[in-house]
Amino acid sequence: MKINKYKHIYEELAAKMKDGIFQPGELIPSENELAQQYETSRETIRKALTLLSQNGYIQKLRGKGSVVLDTSRAIFPVSGLVSFKELAEQMKGPVTTRVEEFGLIKPEPFLQHQLQCNAKDDTWKVTRTRAFDDERVILDKDFLLKKFIPDLTEEICKDSIYSYIEQELGLTISFAKKEIVVESCTEEDKQYLDLNGFLHVVVVKNYVYLDDASLFQYTESRHRLDKFRFVDFARRQTT
Amino acid sequence: MKINKYKHIYEELAAKMKDGIFQPGELIPSENELAQQYETSRETIRKALTLLSQNGYIQKLRGKGSVVLDTSRAIFPVSGLVSFKELAEQMKGPVTTRVEEFGLIKPEPFLQHQLQCNAKDDTWKVTRTRAFDDERVILDKDFLLKKFIPDLTEEICKDSIYSYIEQELGLTISFAKKEIVVESCTEEDKQYLDLNGFLHVVVVKNYVYLDDASLFQYTESRHRLDKFRFVDFARRQTT
DNA sequence: TTGATTAAGATGTATATACAAGTTTAGGAG
DNA sequence: CTCCTAAACTTGTATATACATCTTAATCAA
Numbered sequence: 001m002k003i004n005k006y007k008h009i010y011e012e013l014a015a016k017m018k019d020g021i022f023q024p025g026e027l028i029p030s031e032n033e034l035a036q037q038y039e040t041s042r043e044t045i046r047k048a049l050t051l052l053s054q055n056g057y058i059q060k061l062r063g064k065g066s067v068v069l070d071t072s073r074a075i076f077p078v079s080g081l082v083s084f085k086e087l088a089e090q091m092k093g094p095v096t097t098r099v100e101e102f103g104l105i106k107p108e109p110f111l112q113h114q115l116q117c118n119a120k121d122d123t124w125k126v127t128r129t130r131a132f133d134d135e136r137v138i139l140d141k142d143f144l145l146k147k148f149i150p151d152l153t154e155e156i157c158k159d160s161i162y163s164y165i166e167q168e169l170g171l172t173i174s175f176a177k178k179e180i181v182v183e184s185c186t187e188e189d190k191q192y193l194d195l196n197g198f199l200h201v202v203v204v205k206n207y208v209y210l211d212d213a214s215l216f217q218y219t220e221s222r223h224r225l226d227k228f229r230f231v232d233f234a235r236r237q238t239t
Numbered sequence: 240m241k242i243n244k245y246k247h248i249y250e251e252l253a254a255k256m257k258d259g260i261f262q263p264g265e266l267i268p269s270e271n272e273l274a275q276q277y278e279t280s281r282e283t284i285r286k287a288l289t290l291l292s293q294n295g296y297i298q299k300l301r302g303k304g305s306v307v308l309d310t311s312r313a314i315f316p317v318s319g320l321v322s323f324k325e326l327a328e329q330m331k332g333p334v335t336t337r338v339e340e341f342g343l344i345k346p347e348p349f350l351q352h353q354l355q356c357n358a359k360d361d362t363w364k365v366t367r368t369r370a371f372d373d374e375r376v377i378l379d380k381d382f383l384l385k386k387f388i389p390d391l392t393e394e395i396c397k398d399s400i401y402s403y404i405e406q407e408l409g410l411t412i413s414f415a416k417k418e419i420v421v422e423s424c425t426e427e428d429k430q431y432l433d434l435n436g437f438l439h440v441v442v443v444k445n446y447v448y449l450d451d452a453s454l455f456q457y458t459e460s461r462h463r464l465d466k467f468r469f470v471d472f473a474r475r476q477t478t
Numbered sequence: 479t480t481g482a483t484t485a486a487g488a489t490g491t492a493t494a495t496a497c498a499a500g501t502t503t504a505g506g507a508g
Numbered sequence: 509c510t511c512c513t514a515a516a517c518t519t520g521t522a523t524a525t526a527c528a529t530c531t532t533a534a535t536c537a538a
Contacts (some may be wrong), residue, residue, distance in 0.1 A: 004521070030488060039524045054293075059413065059452035061487050063530030067452050117269040134487085151264070174298065175473055180419070180469040182441060200439070200464055202421060213298035213306050225439055236412055243491070270519060280493045285519085301519050302500030 004130035009048035017057050017068055024070040028058065056233035093133050100155045104146065111143055113118040114207070114218040122146035126157050129192050136156055136194045141199075141220040148216040174211035180204050180230065189222060201230040223238055248277055248287035256296050256307055263309040267297065295472035332372050339431055340366035341393045343385065350382055352445070353457040362383035365396050368431050375433045376466040378440075380459040413450035419443050419469065430463060441467040463474040 005009075007220045016022045030035065034045045042195075051064055052058045105125045112118060123143050130138035142150065142161065149165060156164045165171050183203050185195060201222045208217040242250075255261045268276065273284045287306060291297045297305045328399040346354060346362045354362065362382050369377035381400065383391065388404060395403045404410050422442050424434060432440075439459045 006521080032488085040371075043524085045520090046520060049489095056414070056416075059448075059450070060489070061451060061531085063487085063532080065488060065531095069452060175295070175474045177295075177471065177474060178469075178471040180471075182421075182464040182467055202441075209298075211298075212300060213308060225421040228419075228421055230417075230469075232417040232419075233414065234417060235414045245491080271518085282494085283492060286491090288519095299519065302499090302502085302517085304501095304518060 001237050005038075005040060006044045006047040007051070009034075009040075009045065010051045013048060013052060014055075014057055017071065024068050024072075026068050027065040028068060030065055054235065094131075096131045096134075097158060098129050098131070098136075099154050099157045100129055102123065102157060107143070111218070115143060115145060117145060124149065124152050125214045126161070127192070128153075128157060132227070134157055135227075136192060137224040139189060139192050139222040141222070143218045145216050148210070148214070162181060171216075172174065172211040174213070175209050177207040177209075178204060182225075183222075193222070193224060195224060196226075200225055204230075244277075244279060245283045245286040246290075248279075248284065249290045252287060252291060253294075253296055256310065261307045263307050263311075266304040266308050266428040267307060269304055290317075293474065307447060333370075335370045335373075335374075336397060337370070338365065338396045339368055339369050341396060342365065345439050346382070350457070354382060354384060355454055356384060361392050363388065365391075365400070366431070371466070374466075375431060378428060378431050378461040380461070382457045384455050387449070387453070410455075411450040412447060413452070414448050416446040416448075417443060421464075422461075432461070432463060434463060435465075437464050439464055443469075 006145055006214055013022070013028065025105070028034075029162050031042050031045045031049065035042045038045065049058065049060065052066075053060055056069060056071060059069055060066050103125055105119060105123055106119055107115060107121060111123065112121075115121070115123065117123070126142040126144070127142075129136045129143045130140065133230045142157075144161070148171065149169065152161075152164075157208050162173065168174065181203050185199055185201055189195065189201055195201075201223060204219075204221040204223070206217070206219040206221065207215060208219065248387060252261070252267065261267055267273075270284045271282050271290065273287075274281045277284065285390040288297065291305075292299055295308060295310060298308055299305045310477065342364055344362055344364045345358055346356060346360060350362065351357060351360075354360070356362070362384055365379075365381040365383070367379045367381070368375045369379065381396075384402070387410065388408065391400070391403075401412065405412065420442055421439050424438055424440055428434065428440055432439075441464060443458075443460040443462070445456070445460065447458065448454050
């Protein structure tokens, strides 16, 4: 057991809610009770409960306890950072990824700005289409800085770039800034997607950072309008 | 000074980053230094820094310190819970709200499901349009349970419902679940919005909860495609 | 019965200490 | 000069204690 104690407790309690052992609306045991059960201090329990609260599992009620929230509605949390592979695993029906373009480029000014790099920073460009039920509905354009990922292959892109980066390279993806807008279809969209007459796409622009706060990837994920869905859990800004 | 110590420190440090006193890329003083400066314990400092980290102000680097992130790109954080009024204050140009419909209704089955209530729960229905530069680009449909908000007036809706709930009623809005999808325009959309020929709208469905975890509001915010923008900061899921 | 008071138990905040683990720097051995 | 080690400093985790604040239930008085 090398995992942290409080993360372990978090996992265990979260599992109990997913499995329905703790039902929505119920109170979970108090912090002191949990501290006894897990033979730990109250502060450690509180760290676990804080995580549960942040991720929408519980609501803490001062003087009363912690009530279990209904997490069944949020089918998949695109909030947080979820890769396409993780997302695909939760979908029913056949899901396929196809690599349309793959290569090393020199970033033009727009990309230099997005990736905060200069013209001589080699950059991987990967274009992939994602199909559900044989309909190509997502076009993913990835740009990754070579200085962080020296060796990338088409083979890796067919699977999951994130797995490769985290498992093989040992890098840690830490946070991302996301922007969602709607744009008119480009020629590229028309070429690679089954647009069914839609004139616009939802564009998710992702700026992905490693745990040392260095920006290493810019991604544009272009979704056909009718297949786009974004779910979020947001706590009120701590002000 | 009745505010919490760690929240106060959070505010002060966040302000220093907004004002550029702490520049992106720089390290802020160490936890021990800050503890001395603020004449408090390291744990209290850590709580403040945790908030800063969660809200995208800093990245903590073990063994090194906390580096300031660039927050200039995220112009307005729609993430978290931001009301239209707060959002409007950050826009340039004239912004107006108009109440199109206002009244008390009995919820039909769809609404009963959304609000998790039954047919006899009186519900306020408020329909408002939001205009930027005299173009009506957002249609907000609010449904609020009367048992939480007994007295609502058209006057209040012209201003800000949230301010009324929090300041006048003393209720605390705590968290929300959000879903973003794209839908075809309805007759209502065509009636109330200046659609400029767009056939779809971006629909943000909001389920808003009070701090006792009771659902009290369901809102549909319908945006003209070209005026929609959503910005998010997401840390990788703590797994 | 009703109402106010009290006590018990819950979470929230603040402080203190100890050690683990990662980074950097200084200094010494070769 | 180069390389390695150790020390100093950083953040991360775990524990302990004290008190504040809020909720609920029990108790007591009118």
